[in-house]
Amino acid sequence: MTTITPSTTPLTVETIRSVVDAMPMQGRIMLRLILLQYFDVTDEEILYIVADRPDPRCVAGTKPTNTTMTKESIKVVTDRRDQYRRQVRLKRERTWLQCESLRNLARLREAFADRARTLLAKRFSVSADQLDALHASARTVLPKPAIRLLEQRWDADEITAEDYQQQRLSIEFQTQLRMAEKYRTRLSLAERERQSAISAPLQDHEIAHVWGIPASSLAARKVKYLTQYLHALQTALQTDAAASTTAPLDLWKGTFSVLAMQPIERSHSTFDGLEKTESALIDKLTAMVWGSLPEEVEVKFWTSLVFGASSNAMHSEITRNLFGLQRLTTVLNDMDRSPEAVDADLLKRTAATPKVEVGALDAPAEPPVKELSEMQAQILNSMRGEDASGRPSDKW
Template sequence: MAPLLSYEHIETAISALSVQHRTMIRLLLLQYLDLTDDEIRYMAEDQPDCRFLAGNQPAQKASIEEAAREITARVAQYRGFLRQKRERPWLQIQCLKQQLALSDRIVAAAEHLLSSTFEVDTETLAERRRTALSAVPKPEIRRLEKAWSQDEITEKDYQKARLLIEYQTIVRRRERQRRRLLNAEREFASSGISPLQDHEIAHIWGIPLSSLAARKVKALHLYLSNLQAILERENRMPDSSQGRPDLWKETFAVLTQKPVERSIVSFIGGIERTEEALLEKLTAFAQGTLPEEAESAFWTAITKIHDSEHSGPWLNHARAIFALQRLSAILSEIDPSPEELEQDLLARVTPKPKTEMLSSPAISGEGHEPSPELSEAALGVLQAFTGEIDDKRTR
């Protein structure tokens, strides 16, 4: 079904409004639309004279140019915050799609290796996939290591059993990535349909919140009326028997199709102390070498909203965006062949070489240096730590 509205319809309906109503609609849709210089100047001229407001006020009203600069700065703050709020889940989606594609290839390589090299049948693989989410690998790995150290199994049997455990680990990781992708898609969809709030518009505009409601209702009424007139003129409006469409929701449905703007952010401490440490951990995360517990905790750390009293609310999403941008770049560089994936899997499941326990030589009394005697002060400190009373100090 073709969409009811187009971006041209929205721009035409907004352009037909007066400057006051056009400014209001663009502020409501600030996440997608930019304000023009005329609209910013109108807001600066429309601000009430601060000398007539309560409280300590300056002796003279600020100039229009100064007010316009302040409005421009506030617009940039809110626009950047709203667009980063949408960019963060979008980056999560991109990274998770890359991770899922890599995980699918690793699973395929593990299945090929198990069936060809270790002669595991399809029923065993299906059973391992089915029980992967409830499997507990650590006790099984410990039993396997003990059997290997006591020469109870051969190297090939060890590799086969260890690869089956690794196969379940990869399947669990892929399932976590799928759940994360669903959550990121829901967050991305919800982040794109929220207009600017009334108190935020009042803060940008510099007008009392009480005077905003009537302006907002009037602007929305005129905008939706213009949209309806355009659709009726083009015979695109559905019949009344089918119910009238919600043109405000249709507006967001069209605007959410716009490409996400990429932010330029720098490293902010919080996830890791240094950028090098963060990149090192991101590389391990992308390659799948982090333990399962650390992997889940690290994903939460690089995707959550980092609210800090030092950076302020405007940088809530910047830490996560920086980490996700670097993670996406690392994942795009990982493109192993099936043979390389199989070699990496074999390297992971190959047992450590057995080493003979060397007995330490007995220490003879001749070459042994006597331990130095402690002074009375040192003995007193040690006795105080153990809770004993130092008789020499109580004399």
């Protein structure tokens, strides 16, 4: 899990929850909606929201005092709460899965590069200066033309199998270094997005959509209860003896930092059609984890994993599906990372394609002629208008 280290503070999840629970019903609902990423709005509070919503049919004049709640209105509020709760929690889980996957992938590529360097030094006696030169040029080298040229030289018998594997392993060493740097860059961007996601409250228009109150009423309530919450939280912290020795806190930012340290609840995802079949998806994820997926394919595949298979996923968090990222985490956890397994994979991947010896491919032998049975011969003669002895028959 991504480690979020807040400042040394007496603020705890229990303190935050106790302050929120002690607020009046309206204020408690407001705080739970703002912090919907970490809190749940209960069924009792949904009933209060339904009763508190203004009747859209009464835009002027005296408002009715005896409002009745219908199953439909309760369902509308419940569905909207579930919609926004799923949206913010999926984003939190997605960014966490991204960071965890990228961190593991970067470590894997570095481990593969280290093993490739060790193999080049010990098995192929490549000098340290040559290895440093390969490391320095890893960012600018073009692997596909180099591999194509190497294949041509191998087919033309210009190099031995050992020389081929040494040069192919050198290219693989540079590829692993380049992929490790790419994953570290992606990780930096993903961590920035994660910090933004875990510190994002529910927006005013989203709260208004759930509660169904005008923006002006919402703004007034929000200011009132946020102020009340911060004062109550400050009072609760001042009763702690350690509070006197602690630097002044930004209690609102501290609230998000402390709540973000809670374990992430994994969502249930079903296969969404990415790569057409689940087995094809697992095979591609495995190739990505082992570093054998071509770089140009890996870029598109990673984008598909992050944004989901739906065409609308880039525009709305609701349509995202985390099935691919969850399976990627599983493949990473189940992988054999021992040096022996990594060495075996690198040597197998970089080995030259065995050549077929001259004369090994003889002309395929003619299949033996199968003799016709008596019944088959009789049928064939009848079709030609001949009798059993092969002479023309008067019957036809």
